[in-house]
Amino acid sequence: MSFRSDKLPLDQMLPHQLRMLSRSKSKVQNVIVLANEPPWVLGDTSNQSRSLQQLTDVAKVIRVNYSLLNSTSFLRRFLIFDKESRNISVGSLLHRQPMNGIRNGPMFASNLHGMLHFLDQCVSAPNDTDLCVYFDPDVFVHRRQGMHLEKDFLEGASEVFAKNPHVILVSPPNVCDYFSSGPSTGGCTANRSWVSQRHQILNRTRLMSALPFHVGKPFVTAAWPYFETWFSSGLKGRFAIMKCGSFGFVVHPPGPDDKQDAGLRWLSSTQPGSNTSTIVSGTAELIRRIEAGRVTNVTNVSCWNMEPSYDRVMSGMAW
Secondary structure: OOOOOOOOOHHHHHHHHHHHHHHHHHHOOOOEEEOOOOOOOOOOOOOHHHHHHHHOOOOOOEEOOHHHHHOOHHHEEEEEEEEEEEEEOHHHHHHHHOOOOOOOOOHHHHHHHHHHHHHHHHOOOOOOOOEEEEOOOEEEEEEEEOOOOOOOOOHHOOOOOOOOOOOOOEEEOOOOHHHOOEEEEEEEEEEEOOOOOOOOEEEEHHHHHHHEEEOOOHHHHHHOOHHHHHHHHOOOOOOOEEEEOOOOOEEEEEOOHHHHHHHHHHHHHHOOOOOOOOOHHHHHHHHHHHHOOOOOOOEEOOOOOEOEEEEEHHOOOOO
């Protein structure tokens, strides 16, 4: 999904994600970028538009349809809130009371509306589609390459689904999983985890059989009304994180923008001949190092976020 606030160049990130997702391009049938452009968010969209235009040979760009924001039937195709009236819609979140003085209803609404469009695209996919994969635009991926015994993410997820007939959603491993595991010669297993909307692999057939999900929580007044909150509640335990040995992982940039900016600036400084911006050259070098496996297990936020260090970056590590 593409947002106006995207910092990392999508025309670099999407090809990187596709290279790391699977060992074979033939396994990936359709690549879609959802352009999430809430009508209440104003400002310069030139960077987003430029990135989307450069993806025409890689992916199909589909706009998130905000004419459905106030549609009760659109929401109920996927989520039914048993403790709310039948008249709620995603747009109902726009009217929630501010939290700590911050009016965050619009943010929650655009988040949920965009992810429901991902589910809609999954359900509407060709009948021979087995898996639906979602990555946020700033998720970096590493897959160990050059070893015939190693798996890719699609193979690992398929194995987990085959062994666990109740599971609908599988999350990729994180950095800690990668460094604490051995080679993936023993097959994939599944551990109970939490649902992150930022990276997920869905079994399409099981998803379609389970929809709509009934959520036994309030909607508008919920403390944390993100898509992952409602989806994990509706799945009722039918989700897992794949454990396939040290075949790969997903990782997010550092949480605070100042840490992300510093990491990209350090990476860019290692490419003195570059005539592109710090973000473009820094992102390109970060992708190159992650794909090459020049990574460390020093992370924050429960093993999901990079923790950049000047000394490590200057020594050749990704963060």
